[in-house]
Amino acid sequence: MVKYSRQREAIKNKLVGRTDHPTAETLYAELKTEMPNLSVATVYRNLNQLEQWGEVNRITVEGATRFDPNTDPHSHFFCRKCGAVIDMPDEDIEIRRIAQAGFGGRIELSTSHFYGVCPKCLDIDS
Amino acid sequence: MVKYSRQREAIKNKLVGRTDHPTAETLYAELKTEMPNLSVATVYRNLNQLEQWGEVNRITVEGATRFDPNTDPHSHFFCRKCGAVIDMPDEDIEIRRIAQAGFGGRIELSTSHFYGVCPKCLDIDS
DNA sequence: ATGAAAATGATAATGATTATTATTTTCAAC
DNA sequence: GTTGAAAATAATAATCATTATCATTTTCAT
Numbered sequence: 001m002v003k004y005s006r007q008r009e010a011i012k013n014k015l016v017g018r019t020d021h022p023t024a025e026t027l028y029a030e031l032k033t034e035m036p037n038l039s040v041a042t043v044y045r046n047l048n049q050l051e052q053w054g055e056v057n058r059i060t061v062e063g064a065t066r067f068d069p070n071t072d073p074h075s076h077f078f079c080r081k082c083g084a085v086i087d088m089p090d091e092d093i094e095i096r097r098i099a100q101a102g103f104g105g106r107i108e109l110s111t112s113h114f115y116g117v118c119p120k121c122l123d124i125d126s
Numbered sequence: 127m128v129k130y131s132r133q134r135e136a137i138k139n140k141l142v143g144r145t146d147h148p149t150a151e152t153l154y155a156e157l158k159t160e161m162p163n164l165s166v167a168t169v170y171r172n173l174n175q176l177e178q179w180g181e182v183n184r185i186t187v188e189g190a191t192r193f194d195p196n197t198d199p200h201s202h203f204f205c206r207k208c209g210a211v212i213d214m215p216d217e218d219i220e221i222r223r224i225a226q227a228g229f230g231g232r233i234e235l236s237t238s239h240f241y242g243v244c245p246k247c248l249d250i251d252s
Numbered sequence: 253a254t255g256a257a258a259a260t261g262a263t264a265a266t267g268a269t270t271a272t273t274a275t276t277t278t279c280a281a282c
Numbered sequence: 283g284t285t286g287a288a289a290a291t292a293a294t295a296a297t298c299a300t301t302a303t304c305a306t307t308t309t310c311a312t
Binding site: 127129130131132149150151166167170171174190191 | 267268269270271277278279280
């Protein structure tokens with residue numbers, strides 16, 4: 001039986017609404033200022049639970065684990081200039097259709113990872 | 127100046143031709159039987175080098191780092207039944223074209239990760 | 253108000269990977 | 283073929299992210 005926890009609430013609230021895909025470490029550092037005796041284990045424990053419950057998504061970008069409050073299927077773009085991780089609209093249905101053609105298995109989910117230069121960094125360059 | 131090393135040769139040879147995307151640990155275990163005093167650090171060091179030289183690819187699947195001798199751009203499929211990681215033909219050009227439409231940045235690379243049931247496991251089920 | 257179940261905080265433990273360093277191997281110049 | 287500097291290795295200590303453990307605290311149905 002799941003019981004309320006102030007810490008879990010704070011972790012979730014710290015994540016919702018942002019699009020910068022923080023790591024567990026970043027969330028911990030930020031929350032620590034508001035809740036000085038928050039434990040790092042509590043952050044990891046709750047992020048795992050929230051992911052299992054489908055309330056947040058875990059993504060791996062360039063080897064690092066990051067968290068995303070957006071649980072709608074979508075992909076991510078990594079900027080090689082500034083390191084930003086940007087949400088990309090969900091083209092997965094179309095992508096899955098392309099990949100499914102001629103493949104003998106059953107594709108149920110897919111995510112794509114794009115790499116390049118983000119709009120901001122393109123502007124600066126030009 | 128790069129010098130020849132029997133170990134690096136063995137690591138590369140152990141990887142080429144296979145499609146099961148082994149981890150560094152798996153490669154080390156297999157090589158250890160042939161080269162009893164091979165060091166785990168040597169395996170990691172050389173895999174990093176081979177990747178930098180573009181001779182092998184590193185992929186992250188379900189949180190684990192695996193290695194792929196196929197350096198042509200292509201995607202991967204993870205079977206949730208048997209855990210196999212299967213190479214998928216490169217639809218990335220088409221996928222990139224779709225994703226690039228309406229995106230202000232510049233997409234240079236992309237990889238997709240598909241998840242579902244592989245052909246073999248579909249057969250067993252039916 | 254009470255107590256069992258759940259969650260936390262502190263920290264030890266784990267697993268994957270990297271750094272360090274003394275020793276060995278490679279290879280260009282002789 | 284010998285030599286010596288540069289590169290690579292083996293062994294292992296160190297690091298980093300994450301998880302496990304466990305005593306204490308919090309939640310919440312009764």
